[in-house]
Amino acid sequence: MMPPMCVVCPPAPYSRRPFEEFTLVHFRETRTYDEDWVGHPENAVWFCADHAPLVEGLTGLTADEALERIGQRTTRS
Ligand SMILES: [Zn+2]
Numbered sequence: 001m002m003p004p005m006c007v008v009c010p011p012a013p014y015s016r017r018p019f020e021e022f023t024l025v026h027f028r029e030t031r032t033y034d035e036d037w038v039g040h041p042e043n044a045v046w047f048c049a050d051h052a053p054l055v056e057g058l059t060g061l062t063a064d065e066a067l068e069r070i071g072q073r074t075t076r077s
Pocket of ligand 1: 006007008009047048049050051
């Protein structure tokens, strides 16, 4: 499991936020894995408490699609 790292926050990985403030959001799966897959699922993405609300209504998309929409929301405000 990767350490929590918000995908929206500026490139400052491993911020000082406590682990509890991160949410692992699952998006639509883009590929299937072998049954013994134990790694980090590609459709699961970490968000910090500030950005977790941005994914509301987007979890039906793939992670790539959702992140694109989130990027538009966060840069055009
Ligand atoms: Zn964030």
